[in-house]
Amino acid sequence: MQLDFDLKGGPSPKASETPKTQEPMILTVGALTRKVRGLLESGIGDIWVEGEISNLRRQSSGHIYFTLKDESAQLACVLFAGQTAQLRGMKFADGVQVQLFGQITVYEARGSYQMIVRRVQECGVGALQAKFEELKRRLDAEGLFSAERKRVLPKFPNRIGVVTSPTGAAIQDFLNVLHRRQRGISVVIYPVRVQGKGAAAEIAAAVRAFGDPSSMNIEPVDVIVVTRGGGSLEDLWEFNEEAVARAIAESPVPVVSAVGHEIDFTIADFAADLRAPTPSAAAEILSADSADLLARLDHLAARLRRPVENKIDALRSFLNSVARTALFQEPARVLREHQQNLDRLSEDLETYTGSQMQANRLTLERHSRTIVSHSPERRITEMLHSLAMRDEAMERLCRNLLRDHQSSLEKSHAVLEALNPSAALARGYTLTLDEYGHVIRSATATTNGQCLNTRFHDGTVMSRIETSKKPEARQPA
Numbered sequence: 001m002q003l004d005f006d007l008k009g010g011p012s013p014k015a016s017e018t019p020k021t022q023e024p025m026i027l028t029v030g031a032l033t034r035k036v037r038g039l040l041e042s043g044i045g046d047i048w049v050e051g052e053i054s055n056l057r058r059q060s061s062g063h064i065y066f067t068l069k070d071e072s073a074q075l076a077c078v079l080f081a082g083q084t085a086q087l088r089g090m091k092f093a094d095g096v097q098v099q100l101f102g103q104i105t106v107y108e109a110r111g112s113y114q115m116i117v118r119r120v121q122e123c124g125v126g127a128l129q130a131k132f133e134e135l136k137r138r139l140d141a142e143g144l145f146s147a148e149r150k151r152v153l154p155k156f157p158n159r160i161g162v163v164t165s166p167t168g169a170a171i172q173d174f175l176n177v178l179h180r181r182q183r184g185i186s187v188v189i190y191p192v193r194v195q196g197k198g199a200a201a202e203i204a205a206a207v208r209a210f211g212d213p214s215s216m217n218i219e220p221v222d223v224i225v226v227t228r229g230g231g232s233l234e235d236l237w238e239f240n241e242e243a244v245a246r247a248i249a250e251s252p253v254p255v256v257s258a259v260g261h262e263i264d265f266t267i268a269d270f271a272a273d274l275r276a277p278t279p280s281a282a283a284e285i286l287s288a289d290s291a292d293l294l295a296r297l298d299h300l301a302a303r304l305r306r307p308v309e310n311k312i313d314a315l316r317s318f319l320n321s322v323a324r325t326a327l328f329q330e331p332a333r334v335l336r337e338h339q340q341n342l343d344r345l346s347e348d349l350e351t352y353t354g355s356q357m358q359a360n361r362l363t364l365e366r367h368s369r370t371i372v373s374h375s376p377e378r379r380i381t382e383m384l385h386s387l388a389m390r391d392e393a394m395e396r397l398c399r400n401l402l403r404d405h406q407s408s409l410e411k412s413h414a415v416l417e418a419l420n421p422s423a424a425l426a427r428g429y430t431l432t433l434d435e436y437g438h439v440i441r442s443a444t445a446t447t448n449g450q451c452l453n454t455r456f457h458d459g460t461v462m463s464r465i466e467t468s469k470k471p472e473a474r475q476p477a
Helices: 029-043 081-087 127-141 171-182 201-213 243-249 265-272 279-286 290-323 331-373 375-421 421-426
Strands: 044-056 065-067 075-081 097-107 112-122 159-164 184-189 223-228 255-260 433-436 451-456 459-464
Touching: 029 433, 044 075, 075 097, 081 331, 112 127, 127 243, 127 265, 159 171, 159 201, 171 184, 171 223, 171 279, 184 201, 201 223, 201 243, 223 279, 243 265, 255 265, 255 279, 375 421
Parallel strands: 075 112, 159 184, 159 223, 223 255
Antiparallel strands: 044 065, 044 097, 065 075, 097 112, 433 451, 451 459
């Protein structure tokens, strides 16, 4: 293939058509290199390349530089640090044949073209397998395959929703095994394509429809089975699409994945709550064996039969013993005896009731006479008269006591008035106190310079002793 490019962006003109007067375009090395890089990136872009690794160098920054070569040429490559995680578990060294996916560009500083590698896989793995592994790693990192998300399947499902092709062998195998083992299970088939472009979207939509049956106006199912027969990786690829995996993981109804043969694994298997190796195995897992169920029911019935039979034997023995009693052997005679006993008891009751009534009547009459002779009306009248007299005497006593106390109070008031010091002060007397408020009762209790308070009836006068004249002691006769 021949590529003719004009560095200005247009088609390269023929040499014979170039005017002789046109001046040549002069570019810098950097501008030329950038144009070459643009042509490579737009003209080739992302591409897969296969070759042998040589001259591999790992930098402290985490970037890996190496050369990819074959028998006729070599290509400079760089794998940046952010992409090296995909090399875990892979032999990546000089001499290893690999397949690389990345972008062809130009390293401007050296003017050499190189490949920026974004994906690495060993030769023979293939692009689909690499895509499978990459999606598996990414969804697993999100926790889509974690055991905590797995739900327990119903032990005895009544209705199973199947997402598959209605014309494939997988559904026939599934139904044959299911109905041979247990005929009572209903199966609802959601027909979809299981191969080809667009099949993944149909499968995901079917799983979501079973998860929300009201949206499709169908009855709810207890478990969903996503299934198809075996095939190559390309044939099974629709079950490796992310849309199918997310629909299965988000389904509110438990999902069983039965895709391909026992050796086939798909992304749907990891996202499902249970992987069945084949469609027939899925039917066996979801259906209990009728023979096993019948054997277990017989065993349980035998266990129930023994205590029931023992109880029946005990009740039969009791019934026989009761049947041998006189009540069942001579019921008429026993009934007559009970009637006679009833008549006798009735007569005794009537006699006893009459005598008791007569005795109670006599007792009532005696008590009535006693009540009449001890009528409380006279006693009440006497007590009321006594109460009135006592009330009058108490009122009289209270008046006398009040009068006596009033007279005593008046006498005490007169005495207090006579002894009141204020009355003496009003008559012209005074009361002398020292500076501490103590009463001065004698001139001998004073000293010169002492401060005195003299209290009159209308105020107090403060004074200081200049001299004091004390009475002379009397000479003995």
